Amino acid sequence: MHKMKLIQSLFLCSLAHFHWTLHVTSEDTPTFGSKNIPRLLSQDVIKGRFVYPIHQNHTVLIYHEDSGEIYVGGTDFVFKLDLDRYQIAQEIHLPATEEEQCQEGPCENIITVIEKFGDTLFVCGSNGQRPHCWRLVSSSAAVVKHQDGTGISPFTYTQNSLSLRVEGDLYAAAPLDTDGSSLQFRRKAGRRANVWMYDSWVSEPTFVSASWVKRKEDPENEKIYIFFREKNSDQNPEADPWISRVARVCKTDEGGSKRFFQNTWTSFLKARLVCGFPEESLYFNRLQDIYVQHAEDWRDTRVYALFTSSWNATAVCIYSMETIEGIFNNSTFKGYDKAIPEPRPGTCVRNSRLLPLATVSVVRDHPEMSDWVHSVHYVNPFYVSNENYTKIVVDRVQAADQSVYSVLLLATDSGKIHKILESGLEPFIISQTQIPSQSSLQSMKLDSKKKKLVVSFAEEISVMDLRSCYEYNKSCGDCVLARDPYCSWTPSGCTPTVLEGIQNIIDGKTSVCSASTSEHNQVNRSRRNAASSLDKDLLTLHTVPMGVPFYLSCPIDSYHAVYMWKHKDQSSPCLQMHSNCLLLIPAMNHESYGTYECVSEERDYVKVVKGYHLTEQRGPRRNAERGKASAVAAQTLWITLGLGLIPFLN
Structure with missing residues (x-):
């Protein structure tokens, strides 16, 4: 006893x-019972792994929508990945340059830029702190020519940089000096003249992303949008030291005349990108990542922006390209109180070298818009979390009802992936996947055609299958409750979505399972008396x-x-x-x-x-x-x- x-x-x-x-x-x-947490902890969704021979300090992933090809660049190599067979389809080792005779310091060539121009692959790297670029025939990796890469690739992988291919031209942001200074956005290589920024337009910027928004019906008005954060000019101790921006330049911009603004953007404008709670004057000011979801009509193009704050929270705000353009086209210019000249500063023209001095002078001295760019939800962010997210991509998924839904994929530095449905005004957190890793997440790209997410770490690349429907395979109810646009219930179980599949993405109610008599009866029995079922x-x-x-x-x-x-x-x-x-x-x-x-x-x-x-x-x-x-x-x-x-x- x-x-x-x-x-x-x-x-x-x-x-x-x-x-x-x-x-x-x-x-x-x-903790269960809350809608603000992942519904499911996913397991076994990693379908492929590419292990590096040695750990990489830095990797860059590039996905080309036109060809559906994914390239990864590391130290002295470029891989082309085959996501169907989960293997390396091509391995490219770049030839040494004549200048590559290091007397001191690192000699590694860490790849930072990979762009594809037709059948040519354009690759740039740090090249022992002497940035260099190579043009190669992508099928054979034979070098066509090489050139100096200053202003395209940073001197070291830790310096801020970005690149963007637009038709036959390359736009890039990278330092001009070894100390990381003279960082600005330029058209640096390609068929057309080099164009750069005016020194006073930005203050200690960190460039996050750049995107070309096409206008099939009006190509002369196409613009390049640049997303970045810069040092806040407000010296108030309570003010956040950073402020987030969206800027734009015209694709047709060739710079000013020989007398004024030669080789300098004549169309550069910038505006503040706002994410937060305006009524409380509470904002997430530190832009971390951007995903631009393009649409057939440029007005419907959406920008998904990931922000962090000084109080260790993250938020996602969604912006309409039509709203962004409305600010640039209609707002007054901050600090400018005179009559706005014609053509309006920032307007795209066929020959920018013929723009009048009055128009270009406003761009030079007052490029910032007075009005702010607010998100489509305006009064609050679309999603707020205490998770330390660092990357975002967004997929468009056609459901069984033929409707198309957006699914956000948010990644933390530790490799935790959240799959979030955008349906209406509120996010629905479908699942959480923890990708096993020994290091921090370096890069993440979406292959929307194959519905796979590629995530890069120092030791390997992991490929996540976004259509892991077997996780909801216990019943029609479990499949429908998941509200996962990638999956629907069929006689074969919960499978990748087909037209005849059973889904209810809007609210997840399982009454749609009444199409299956046995399932419907089981649900009704459970409701009447769970213990007797x-x-x-x-x-x-x-x-x-x-x-x-x-x-x-x-x-x-x-x-x-x-x-x-x-x-x-x-x-x-x-x-x-x-x-x-x-x-x-x-x-x-x-x-x-x-x-x-x-x-x-x-x-x-x-x-x-x-x-x-x-x-x-x-x-x-x-x-x-x-x-x-x-x-x-x-x-x-x-x-x-x-x-x-x-x-x-x-």
């Missing part, structure tokens, strides 16, 4: 420590002695669901331990025996996840077996809770 009381006391002690234990052992596991043959049976502590466990299928334990006419909340739901019984008594069912409820779907049937252990060795069972039960519980073993007396 003394031993029994000791075991029960230890059991009760474990309950007191339970919540502390959860904090220590499962701090990265979502489980086949007795599927119960897990346990014989337990009277008086001993005992616990039951069932897996968490969805973190958006609410879980309860049903026993006779009573309901008990479940205690979460990692990805399991526990019911703790301090001491078995006559009322403790019988059937227990772990029931989950999510939206309109109720199901029994797991069931147990407990019976009392009887027999001539009852007392001896009771003592052994008590010790085993208590030890097992303590192991599960992560508190370790404790000694038991025989």
Whole structure:
């Protein structure tokens, strides 16, 4: 009897420590029952790995939509990836330049730029702090010619840079000096004249992205948009030191006349990119990443921007290209109070060298718009999180109902990927995937045609399959509740979306499963009486002695669901331990025996996840077996809770 009381006391002690234990052992596991967390912790969605021979300090991933090709650049090499066979399709080693005779400092050629011009691959690298570029025939890697890469590639991989191919021209931002200074956005290589920025237009910028927005019906008005953050001129101690911007230049811009602004942008304008809560004057000012989702009509093009804040939160704001253009076309110019000259500063013209001095002077001295660019949701960001996201891409997915949905893929520095549905005004967090890695995430690209996400780390590249539908394969209800546009329910189970598949992306209600009579009946039975819906043959049976502590466990299928334990006419909340739901019984008594069912409820779907049937252990060795069972039960519980073993007396 003394031993029994000791075991029960230890059991009760474990309950007191339970919540502390959860904090220590499962701090990265979502707590169920909230819509602001991932619905599912995805497993086994990594379909391919490319392991580097040696760790890479820096890698760059480039995806070319026209060819569907993905290239990766590292130290002294370029790979072309085959995502169908999960292998390297081509390996390119760049030839040494005549100047590559290092007397001191690093001699490594770390690739920073990969662009494709037709059948030619344009590759640039740091080249031992002497930036250089090579043009190669992409099929054979034979060098066509090479050139100085200053202003295209940085001197070291840690310096800020970006590049963009527009038809036959290359636009780039990279320092002109080894110390990282003279950083500005230029048209630097290609068929047309080099054009650069005026020195006073930006202050210590960090360029994030550049994008060419096409206008099929009006190509002369096409523009290049540049997204960056720069040092805030507001010296107020409470002001954020950074401010985020969107700028633009005309594709047709050739610079000014020989007398004024020769080889300098005549169309450069910039505006503040706002993300936050305007009514509270609370903003996320540090732009981290950009994904531009192009549309047939340029007005429908959307910009997905990832921001961080001084209070360690991140946010996603979505902008309309029509709204951005409206600011540039209609806002007044900050600090300029005179009549606006004609043509309006920033207007695209056929020959920029003929622009009047008055127009170009406004661009030179007052390039900033007075009005700010607000997101489509205006009063608040689309999504706010405490996760430290660093990368964002957005896929367009056609669902079974022929509607097209946007799915955001957000990555943290540690390789945690969140798949988020954009449906209406609120985000729906479909799943979380943790990509195993030994280093920080370096680069991420989406192959929308193959529905695969490519993520680069120092030691390897991982390929994530976005159509991992088998994870929702338990029933039509589970498949529909996922609200994953990549997946729909068919007679073959939850599979990549087909036209005849069953989905409900809008609200996830499982009433659409009534197309399957058996599924519909199962849902109705669950609603009427969850405890009666489980086949007795599927119960897990346990014989337990009277008086001993005992616990039951069932897996968490969805973190958006609410879980309860049903026993006779009573309901008990479940205690979460990692990805399991526990019911703790301090001491078995006559009322403790019988059937227990772990029931989950999510939206309109109720199901029994797991069931147990407990019976009392009887027999001539009852007392001896009771003592052994008590010790085993208590030890097992303590192991599960992560508190370790404790000694038991025989």
